Amino acid sequence: MLDHVNGYTLFDTAIGTCGIAWSGVGVVAFELPEATAADTEDRLRRVHRAAQQQPTPEIERAISAIVAHLDGSADDLRWIPLDLRRVTDFDRNVYAVTRDIDPGRTLTYGDVADLLELRGAAQAVGQSLGRNPIPLIVPCHRVLAAGNELRGFSAPGGTGTKRRLLAIEHAPGFDDPVLF
Incomplete structure (x- = not known):
């Protein structure tokens, strides 16, 4: 279980409903759109064992940048903090x-x-x-x-x-x- 995940939220983009999960350190997961928003949410909940939460201001800023990026406003997104503690x-x-x-x-x-x-x-x-x-x-x-x-x-x-x-x-x- 990814006990360090604080929460997740879904948000709409030009390519569909995406999802993001975060911890106190940074983003732990990002989900590109599944067939339905419910499928995207199910994957976040199942894989990351997170609960839907109100995003922090930093995550809100990341979501806004992702939405803009997928609308064609290129942002390298490198400034978004990540939590990679669970990867090799x-x-x-x-x-x-x-x-x-x-x-x-x-x-x-x-x-x-x-x-x-x-x-x-x-x-x-x-x-x-x-x-x-x-x-x-x-x-x-x-x-x-x-x-x-x-x-x-x-x-x-x-x-x-x-x-x-x-x-x-x-x-x-x-x-x-x-x-x-």
């Missing part, structure tokens, strides 16, 4: 590199592994990002397979969601407004 050191390192990727830019799993000085660890990076509890804020959608291909995205909607997030950020090759 390896995952924490992968997430730190991933968080440094600017909106509209991408790296490959191999690039991230190289930046961590772990040549040949692209698959491990991919697995780490598949466990990412805070997508968008830890922008795992900005990491692509070799050849800049979209492959496996564990968030709801899979690679379609990944493509949509990259289009919102005007990433080269994904910024075609006709996609949606």
